[in-house]
Amino acid sequence: MQSKAGADAGASCGVAGRASARESRRAESPAAPARLRRRLVTAYGLGALAASAVLTAFTFVTTRDLEPTALRVFIFGYVFAWPLAPALAALLNDRRFGLVRLTAAYVLLGAAVVLAWSLVALFALAHADVRPLANVQAYLVILANTAALPFGIVVISGARRIGPVVPLALAGLLVFSFGALAIHDAFMRAIDVAPLRAPLARIGYTPLFLIAALPVGFACWQAQH
Numbered sequence: 001m002q003s004k005a006g007a008d009a010g011a012s013c014g015v016a017g018r019a020s021a022r023e024s025r026r027a028e029s030p031a032a033p034a035r036l037r038r039r040l041v042t043a044y045g046l047g048a049l050a051a052s053a054v055l056t057a058f059t060f061v062t063t064r065d066l067e068p069t070a071l072r073v074f075i076f077g078y079v080f081a082w083p084l085a086p087a088l089a090a091l092l093n094d095r096r097f098g099l100v101r102l103t104a105a106y107v108l109l110g111a112a113v114v115l116a117w118s119l120v121a122l123f124a125l126a127h128a129d130v131r132p133l134a135n136v137q138a139y140l141v142i143l144a145n146t147a148a149l150p151f152g153i154v155v156i157s158g159a160r161r162i163g164p165v166v167p168l169a170l171a172g173l174l175v176f177s178f179g180a181l182a183i184h185d186a187f188m189r190a191i192d193v194a195p196l197r198a199p200l201a202r203i204g205y206t207p208l209f210l211i212a213a214l215p216v217g218f219a220c221w222q223a224q225h
Contacts, residue, residue, distance in 0.1 A: 086154045103151070
């Protein structure tokens with residue numbers, strides 16, 4: 001009887017211990033993900049801003065005809081920081097509606113800042129050459145040219161059915177694209193050689209590209225399987 005009572009007491013103590021452990025984990029679980037989420041948001045935000053600063057500086061250094069005014073620096077910096085929207089959507093809300101909503105808010109916020117900046121320059125600073133609507137249109141065009149295609153890839157990669165194969169497909173496409181560039185560069189170098197110029201001109205670039213692209217595509221297909 002005593003041994004049975006001791007066993008029952010031990011079992012009850014074990015159940016109580018497990019219950020208290022579960023309660024403690026439940027009490028700690030909301031705080032830990034919140035801290036991790038804040039850290040991830042901070043890390044992704046700083047990374048996006050650093051990449052935007054580098055790309056903005058590179059744009060103005062390589063484009064000599066583009067004067068680095070304050071508004072232009074803001075527009076390019078804001079445009080190059082567009083990955084903040086999908087990153088925040090993934091960290092804060094995993095629903096696709098959250099991605100669309102945050103992206104729309106990001107686009108509209110940038111347009112509002114550009115419009116307000118232009119209106120201040122036009123009326124408060126008396127810069128008669130400033131055209132607010134043209135600046136907003138330029139901002140939207142730059143944003144569309146920069147982020148439309150990669151944002152579409154982000155949206156497609158978020159689909160549950162095709163999401164797991166998107167990284168492999170993009171990796172294969174990247175390798176195939178660099179292979180195509182290498183083939184094009186080799187063709188242009190070969191056509192500068194006098195003995196090869198005439199036969200290459202008769203054959204053309206497209207047939208040679210189709211033949212040379214076969215091993216590159218086969219290598220990408222083998223790598224994915």
